[in-house]
Amino acid sequence: xxxxxxxxxxxxxxxxxxxxxxEPLQVLFAATAKPMxxxxxxxxxxxxxxxxxxxxxxxxxxxxxxxxxAFGRPxxxxxxxxxxFVQVRMAALVEVGSHA
Numbered sequence: 001x002x003x004x005x006x007x008x009x010x011x012x013x014x015x016x017x018x019x020x021x022x023e024p025l026q027v028l029f030a031a032t033a034k035p036m037x038x039x040x041x042x043x044x045x046x047x048x049x050x051x052x053x054x055x056x057x058x059x060x061x062x063x064x065x066x067x068x069x070a071f072g073r074p075x076x077x078x079x080x081x082x083x084x085f086v087q088v089r090m091a092a093l094v095e096v097g098s099h100a
Contacts, residue, residue, distance in 0.1 A: 036100040044097020051096035060085040 037044030044051060058074070061067050067086045074083045094100065 035095065036098040037095050041097040044095060053094050053096050054091060055094060056089065056091040058087045058089050061088050062086070 035050065037050065039045055061071065063086055071086050071088050073085070074087055074089075075081050076083050
């Protein structure tokens with residue numbers, strides 16, 4: 001509780017995200033996805049080159065036909081050769097100096 005404000009329930013956030021669609025995130029990404037560090041940022045450059053790192057992760061998502069068609073299921077070593085969950089794979093390119 002922060003004053004009169006309460007942390008919204010997860011279900012409220014999911015409903016709001018469905019109601020708004022992808023456009024707000026696309027606008028946010030377009031406004032903020034750019035190099036953040038400059039030559040004076042500690043650890044951001046080496047010999048004049050911007051230092052970057054690649055990282056990735058997977059998320060289990062709702063088991064729906066639409067998600068399966070869009071993202072698929074990763075393989076496994078068991079009999080079905082398919083994971084029990086639909087997964088989204090993400091790879092990120094991150095500035096080392098600014099962590100952006």
